[in-house]
Amino acid sequence: MATPPMLRAVGYFAHAYRRTWRASIMTTFVNPVLYLAAMGVGLGSFINKGGHTAALGHLSYLQFVAPALAATTAAMTAASESMFPVMGAIKWTRTYFGMLATPLRVGDVLAGHLLWIATRVATAVSAYLIVMAAFGTTPSIETLAVLPAGVLVGMAFAAPLAAFAASQDNEQAFPVVFRLGVIPLFLFSGVFFPVSQLPLALRVIAYATPLWHGVDLCRELTLGRLTAAGAAVHVSYLLVLAALGLFLAKRTFQARLRT
Amino acid sequence: MPGEPLIYARGLTKTFGSLRAVDAVDFSVTRGEAFGFLGPNGAGKSSTMRMIAAVSPRSGGDLRVLGLDPDRDGPTIRGRLGVVPQEDNLDLELTVRENLYVYGRYFDIPRRELRARIERLLDFAQLSERADERVEPLSGGMKRRLTIARSLVNEPDLLLLDEPTTGLDPQARHALWDRLYRLKAEGVTLVLTTHYMDEAEQLCDRLVVMEGGRIAAEGSPRALIGRYCTREVVELRFGPGESERMAAKLTGLGGAGVSERIEVLPDRLLVYTDEGDAAVAAVEALRLEPVSVLVRRGTLEDVFLRLTGRHLVD
Ligand SMILES: Nc1ncnc2c1ncn2[C@@H]1O[C@H](COP(=O)(O)OP(=O)(O)OP(=O)(O)O)[C@@H](O)[C@H]1O
Ligand SMILES: [Mg+2]
Numbered sequence: 001m002a003t004p005p006m007l008r009a010v011g012y013f014a015h016a017y018r019r020t021w022r023a024s025i026m027t028t029f030v031n032p033v034l035y036l037a038a039m040g041v042g043l044g045s046f047i048n049k050g051g052h053t054a055a056l057g058h059l060s061y062l063q064f065v066a067p068a069l070a071a072t073t074a075a076m077t078a079a080s081e082s083m084f085p086v087m088g089a090i091k092w093t094r095t096y097f098g099m100l101a102t103p104l105r106v107g108d109v110l111a112g113h114l115l116w117i118a119t120r121v122a123t124a125v126s127a128y129l130i131v132m133a134a135f136g137t138t139p140s141i142e143t144l145a146v147l148p149a150g151v152l153v154g155m156a157f158a159a160p161l162a163a164f165a166a167s168q169d170n171e172q173a174f175p176v177v178f179r180l181g182v183i184p185l186f187l188f189s190g191v192f193f194p195v196s197q198l199p200l201a202l203r204v205i206a207y208a209t210p211l212w213h214g215v216d217l218c219r220e221l222t223l224g225r226l227t228a229a230g231a232a233v234h235v236s237y238l239l240v241l242a243a244l245g246l247f248l249a250k251r252t253f254q255a256r257l258r259t
Numbered sequence: 260m261p262g263e264p265l266i267y268a269r270g271l272t273k274t275f276g277s278l279r280a281v282d283a284v285d286f287s288v289t290r291g292e293a294f295g296f297l298g299p300n301g302a303g304k305s306s307t308m309r310m311i312a313a314v315s316p317r318s319g320g321d322l323r324v325l326g327l328d329p330d331r332d333g334p335t336i337r338g339r340l341g342v343v344p345q346e347d348n349l350d351l352e353l354t355v356r357e358n359l360y361v362y363g364r365y366f367d368i369p370r371r372e373l374r375a376r377i378e379r380l381l382d383f384a385q386l387s388e389r390a391d392e393r394v395e396p397l398s399g400g401m402k403r404r405l406t407i408a409r410s411l412v413n414e415p416d417l418l419l420l421d422e423p424t425t426g427l428d429p430q431a432r433h434a435l436w437d438r439l440y441r442l443k444a445e446g447v448t449l450v451l452t453t454h455y456m457d458e459a460e461q462l463c464d465r466l467v468v469m470e471g472g473r474i475a476a477e478g479s480p481r482a483l484i485g486r487y488c489t490r491e492v493v494e495l496r497f498g499p500g501e502s503e504r505m506a507a508k509l510t511g512l513g514g515a516g517v518s519e520r521i522e523v524l525p526d527r528l529l530v531y532t533d534e535g536d537a538a539v540a541a542v543e544a545l546r547l548e549p550v551s552v553l554v555r556r557g558t559l560e561d562v563f564l565r566l567t568g569r570h571l572v573d
Contacts, residue, residue: 003367005334012361019352094348100314101342102365102413103334258316259275 009112121154159245270320341415
């Protein structure tokens with residue numbers, strides 16, 4: 001049976017990953033350990049003792065922060081896998097051009113790369129879930145749903161950023177996207193404190209950002225509190241963003257690769 | 260369809276903004292032929308090759324490759340093509356063998372079959388000893404050989420080679436020619452671009468000379484030499500700065516029917532003639548006493564320079 005073209009493209013990325021997987025898997029597991037130890041346990045003991053848990057909905061800080069960090073790691077992994085690597089495959093290694101000389105089409109190359117990024121996001125989120133269990137956040141069956149939710153968050157970031165990366169002449173803008181885009185989202189999307197603590201103006205902005213929807217989705221999932229309405233809002237927001245990104249990426253890839 | 264050309268182009272055009280990189284060219288390539296594109300830098304050779312390879316959409320005109328339309332049937336066409344791009348796009352981090360493997364998988368060649376083919380290709384490219392080394396530190400010529408081996412992984416009907424031997428040493432070039440002859444004997448159609456006129460003369464049954472996006476001449480190497488050059492060329496060197504003066508004295512050669520044309524270069528005079536010895540005798544009769552005299556065959560290089568000029572194009 002014929003292998004779908006986009007999976008043939010994924011095959012390349014998986015093959016290339018074999019060279020660096022050891023180091024990469026290390027960081028994938030070490031990162032959640034560090035974050036959950038510092039934030040969940042370290043900062044958490046301080047917050048829990050201070051009696052501030054009312055604002056957290058009477059959760060321990062670890063319970064509060066861990067699923068949000070899992071959502072964040074999905075966004076971060078997606079962002080770093082979809083900017084420099086896309087530019088690289090266009091300009092430095094010219095990998096895409098090698099693929100396009102074969103039966104693969106631009107859409108296959110794009111879908112293959114995004115699918116590979118989804119795989120990396122899934123690995124990173126799984127690592128978080130495993131480490132969370134090791135830290136004793138009560139594992140529940142709902143927690144497993146954080147995996148697809150995380151992949152959705154990843155795609156909501158990866159597709160638009162891949163579209164952006166392919167539209168750029170060089171990589172100059174990428175660090176700016178991290179510093180002025182991804183990092184502020186990380187800080188103000190309700191990962192470390194409830195968005196309700198922010199002044200109204202900032203709160204409104206936070207509610208409009210993709211990471212807040214991802215954070216809230218994953219958090220409410222692990223706590224078993226997700227309402228149907230909440231799920232519908234978050235999932236549709238993220239799906240629309242991913243679909244819009246995919247649509248734009250198809251265009252910027254096409255413009256860049258079929259000259 | 261039997262008898263249909265493998266590549267058929269009429270009015271084929273490629274524009275980049277206001278630049279007409281390929282300007283309404285007509286050509287066709289028949290099955291089993293070795294066809295060449297010659298032309299100075301920027302003539303539009305690579306742009307034409309990329310349209311044939313179904314990776315670059317045409318801006319105008321008709322193009323059929325393997326009887327199909329590249330705009331509509333790109334994947335099918337590309338599945339039967341081998342492509343050696345002007346710029347290598349190997350994965351430098353992967354090994355030689357892995358490069359062949361991942362590329363073969365794009366064509367969905369079954370893994371077992373692919374492994375067997377890779378051994379043959381490594382042998383073909385004389386890279387068996389380096390098979391499990393990373394590509395990055397390999398020499399330029401080895402990388403080129405790997406790109407050529409890679410283009411054969413799907414056992415193509417039509418092989419497109421954009422400057423395949425640029426940067427190769429003479430041994431590697433001759434070894435490659437050898438392999439291209441073998442492929443041709445097996446029925447593979449070859450389309451290549453080159454800046455080496457000896458390569459074009461050796462390999463091409465037929466070629467076109469492009470300039471400024473247009474085709475300036477078309478024919479077999481022999482026919483082109485017959486049409487645009489003479490059978491022989493006499494190169495005369497005189498003392499510094501004397502070329503112009505001596506050329507004036509030689510104008511009589513044309514009238515005597517000895518020479519068709521005389522070209523004055525800063526360091527020498529070229530006398531285009533069908534009878535080299537007669538031309539030399541005529542020069543001697545004029546007692547001009549050149550510093551050196553060389554009679555040689557007219558070549559494709561003469562044709563090329565005549566058609567595209569001696570100045571740098573860009
Ligand atoms: N992607 C592109 N965008 C804009 N202009 C291009 C592009 N590709 C080629 N060109 C232009 O088209 C013209 C023809 O280029 P092409 O690469 O086809 O020439 P060539 O005959 O292969 O030259 P060379 O012998 O140097 O390889 C050049 O002026 C080149 O700058
Ligand atoms: Mg070229």
